[in-house]
Amino acid sequence: MPDHPPHHATIDDVARHAKVSIATVSRYINRSARVSPGTAARIEAAMTALAYQPTSAAQKLAGGKMNTIGLVVDEISGEFFQPMLRGIQAGASDAGYDLLIYSLRRTNRAGRYALGEKNCDGLVVFADSLPDDELCRLSETSFPVVLLHRSSPSGFNIPCVTIENKRGARDMVDYLIEQRGYRRIAFLRGHEGHEDSAWRETGYKESLAAHGLEYDSRLVGYGGFDEDIAKETVTQWLRRGITMDVIFAADDDSAIGAILAIKHCNRHVPQDIAVVGFDDIRLANYLDPPLTTVRAPIEEVSRTAVEKLVEVMHGHSVPPVTLLPTELRIRQSCGCC
Amino acid sequence: MPDHPPHHATIDDVARHAKVSIATVSRYINRSARVSPGTAARIEAAMTALAYQPTSAAQKLAGGKMNTIGLVVDEISGEFFQPMLRGIQAGASDAGYDLLIYSLRRTNRAGRYALGEKNCDGLVVFADSLPDDELCRLSETSFPVVLLHRSSPSGFNIPCVTIENKRGARDMVDYLIEQRGYRRIAFLRGHEGHEDSAWRETGYKESLAAHGLEYDSRLVGYGGFDEDIAKETVTQWLRRGITMDVIFAADDDSAIGAILAIKHCNRHVPQDIAVVGFDDIRLANYLDPPLTTVRAPIEEVSRTAVEKLVEVMHGHSVPPVTLLPTELRIRQSCGCC
DNA sequence: TTCAATCATGTAAACGCTTACAAAGCATAC
DNA sequence: GTATGCTTTGTAAGCGTTTACATGATTGAA
The missing domain is CATH 1.10.260.40 (lambda repressor-like DNA-binding domains)
Structure with missing residues (x-):
């Protein structure tokens, strides 16, 4: 035989x-x-x-449906990533889809995007991991796309899912002013293109305005969503003698940098300068002092994005913008106790 | 037209x-x-x-090769996960493969594993995310598999890649005894089936033996690779008046639990009881006090696993076991300063 | 009893590629 | 000028499914 x-x-x-x-x-x-x-x-x-x-390849070929959702990210890094992936995977799995991850920092061949129309049924695109024109091209072929933590390029109508960044920041600054009585509030912004950062800054400005506080550009610096960059910026501030009651960092990583910089200059958090962040990464609760921050429901947002994508793939229409609420997490770094 | x-x-x-x-x-x-x-x-x-x-599906069907590597994990969680995924993705991408993630906590249909032979060219299997018999079945069909953080079922010869757990633990305990002069060293083990934990425990025992210290089973408890479980265990110890110089936790998460428990009982780390961990997660350096631990090169290990898998897929043979070295990270929680 | 409707199943044509094999073109060497 | 070999290209047979359409069996109503 x-x-x-x-x-x-x-x-x-x-x-x-x-x-x-x-x-x-x-x-x-x-x-x-x-x-x-x-x-x-x-x-x-x-x-x-x-x-x-x-054989899934044969099913895909014959059936026309891939049963696969693609996730486009620029890089697998940051505290942000894990809850995001967790949410995406859960959503995809619940809807019966496989998950393919495109990490574009390492694009396969010669700039030609291997993702997309032919190999997935739909795409979740994270933040600015894909250039606008690519997004538009996909949208024009009416390929199902949902944006995560960014909004649609103007003129297009790609659904997006993110958190209430502006509202979260607004709540935080309102709290700092109303409850803590701070007046000089510095802000550490994130990446240039990153919308989360832009909205948070808008919330910051709106709160200042609403309380009759003047916007002082010397109190706004680049934190880069990065511990080291933020540390450098804050160190510069302190060296130049710029004073402030509290630093509102656009994310927790830069908040960590701010805390480190303050400590390095032999000042105390929150007695001399308070620090608050945004995201509520796991670390936040373990810092010294524990970090007051805005909790961003990252996993829920990601999961929701997939759910919306599935809707789109089924031909249903979904609201152009879905915002999930944030929540203040008051700990010691703001000087509350 | x-x-x-x-x-x-x-x-x-x-x-x-x-x-x-x-x-x-x-x-x-x-x-x-x-x-x-x-x-x-x-x-x-x-x-x-x-x-x-x-169309990748067509290429796969016709060409017989999927150009896809599957990663099997049980759950997307823990500090461990991100560096792991990062390494895997990097390895896969460098070798020109896509990455498909199977999270088995959420198996698709009725227990039938959708992964495997037909849909990937090879599989990286993390720890005990797949039962032994499934592993054997795959191996018998000579499907390319590489194990990550576990060893081959006995009788089979599936290549595995992990860290020098035993050696790392041994180094740590040697250090605690020789440099710090501790004698009563407690150990918090991890999950039952988890090999990392078992090897670390072996390293712990060997070091004790090598220094003529007796193994005391009352000083070994269940930490479950989990903050809360470890906290509970250590709290019990302290309540029952069991004394120790230092607690060696099988991973950093349980070390955190240990620190919390000690603080809750109004004792001090490291003055009253020192604590050390294993893994060197990001948090470790930010704890109060900063955690002395064993650095596990998680990303490198993962990347190596993919490289080995690619070798296997190309029909080359690879060593049955690949161990990557660990490194002591001395910080304050061990009482070094 | 007969005709239509319904149900369960089979037949065969895609789906978009890869690749073995064949053919054609064109030097080179005799 | 013909045989030889190499290079470039074309032809067509799969790869393992899904699904439109066809078929035969069964049922129910007239």
Whole structure:
């Protein structure tokens, strides 16, 4: 008896074993039409006997649906990433989709984006990981896309899901002014193109204005969503003798940098200068002092993005913008106790 | 002019546009054979003109290779996960593979594993995310698999990549005994099935033995690789009046729990009881006091696992076990300063 | 009893590629 | 000028599914 190389069972094998046609097997597998109970049982038996597993590539080719959602990120890093992926994976899995991750810092071949229309049924695009024109191109072919932590390029109407950045920042600054009585409030902004940062800054400005405090550009610096950059900026401030009651960092990482800079200059948080952040990463609660921050429901947002994407893929329409609420997390770094 | 639904360009369209056969286009795309410069230029032009992109499903079906590596994890969580994914993605991307993530806490349909032979060219399996028999089944069909943070089921010879757990733990305990002079050293173990934990415990025991210290089972408890569990265990110890010089936690999360428990009982770290961990998660350096721990090169290990997997997929043989070295990170929680 | 409707199943044509094989073009060597 | 070999290209057969359409069996109503 010739023992062939372990050729994996195909749908033909199952059909033969169950004495039906491959069409019937396919129908049974996909529940795409009724098959009689007897036949169903024979097919089921054949499948287990042969340890049959559909070849997804063939299903994709023939069926036209990939059953795959793509996630585009620029880089896998930051405290941000894990809850995001967790949410995305959960959403995809619940909807019965596979997840393909495109990390564009490491694009495969010669700038040509390997992602997209042919290989996924839909795409979740994180922040500014994809240039606007690419986004527009995808949108024009009416390929399902949902944006995460950014809004649609103007003129287009790509649904987006993110958190209430402006509101969160506004709440935080309101709190600092109203409850803590601070007047000189510095702000550490994030990346240039990053919308989260821009909205948070807007919330900051609105709160100042609402309380009759003047916006002072010397109190706004670049934190880069990065511990080291923020540390450098704050150190410069302190060296130049710029004074402030509190530093509102656009994210927790830069808040950490701010705390470090203050300590390095032998000043105390929050007695000399208070510090607050945004995101509520795990670290926040373990810092010394524990960091007052705005909790961003990252996992929920990501999961929601996938849910919206699935809607779009099913041809339903979804609201152009979905915002999830934030929440103040008051700890010691703001001087509350 | 009838405007068809935006039918995506196929290889046929490109071939027609470039006035060559599809075979030539395919050869050009895959560089699988020489094509004359003139032809190449026409094909290239046609591809950009039509914004052509190969359909991966078709390539997979026809070519027999998926160009996809699967990563099997049980859950997307823990500080551990991000560096791991980062390493895996980097490795896969460098080797020109896509990455598919199987999170088995959320298996798709009725226990039938959708992963594997038909849909990836190879699999990286993390720790105990897959039962042994499943692993064996895969191995028997000589499907390329590499294990991450676990060893091969006995009788099989599946390559594995992990860190020098035993050696790392041994180094740490040696240090605690020789440099710090501790004698009563408690150990917080991790999950039952988790090999990392088992090896670390072995290293702990070996060091004790090598220094003529007796193994005291009352000083070994369950930390569960989890902050809360560890906290509970240590709290119990302290309540029962069990004394120790230092607690060696099998991972940093349980070390955090230990520190919390000690503080809750109004004792001081490291003056009353020192604490050390394992992994060197980001948090470690920000704790109060900063945590002495063993650095586990998680990202490098993951990346290496993919590299080994690619070797296996290419039919090369790889060493059955690859261990990456750890490194002591001495900070304040061990009482060094 | 007969005709239509319904149901379960089979047949065969895609889906968009890769690749073995064949053919054609064109030097080179005799 | 013909045989030889190399290079470039084309032809066509799959790869393992899904699904439109066809078929035969069964049922129910007239």
